[in-house]
Amino acid sequence: MQNKATANYGDGRFQPVIEKCEGCGRIVEQEGVQYCKSYLYPSAKWKLGLCNFATHAKPEINVVTVRINPLKAAKRASKRK
Ligand code: SF4
Known part of the structure; x- marks a missing residue:
């Protein structure tokens, strides 16, 4: 009998992992x-990264260190108003 606390990964809702998942600690194996x-x-x-x-x-x-010229930044800010 199956332990109720264990999810049944083979019931069709779960897709197998892909190559990129290899080595991930969240992988579980069920029936190979x-x-x-x-x-x-x-x-x-x-898919998105x-x-x-x-x-x-x-x-x-x-x-990334972005250098900001304080004078130009102040001008830009004042123009936006
Ligand atoms: S958590 Fe790990 S096993 Fe799950 S999708 Fe992400 S990389 Fe793959």
Whole structure:
């Protein structure tokens, strides 16, 4: 008998993980198929870029220092009014 606390990933609601999910800590395996325990459609999660639930991939954060000329910024701000 199946434990009620365990989701049945093979019931058709869950899509198998995709290649990009490999290494993610949220992957669970059931009957030889790997599923994501956080998301039903892993491929949809990667369509727009990185999966935000992924434990193995983090977006690179680029800190860009933008130099602002205070005089020009003040002019721009005053023009907007
Ligand atoms: S959390 Fe994201 S990367 Fe991890 S298995 Fe699920 S869909 Fe794949």
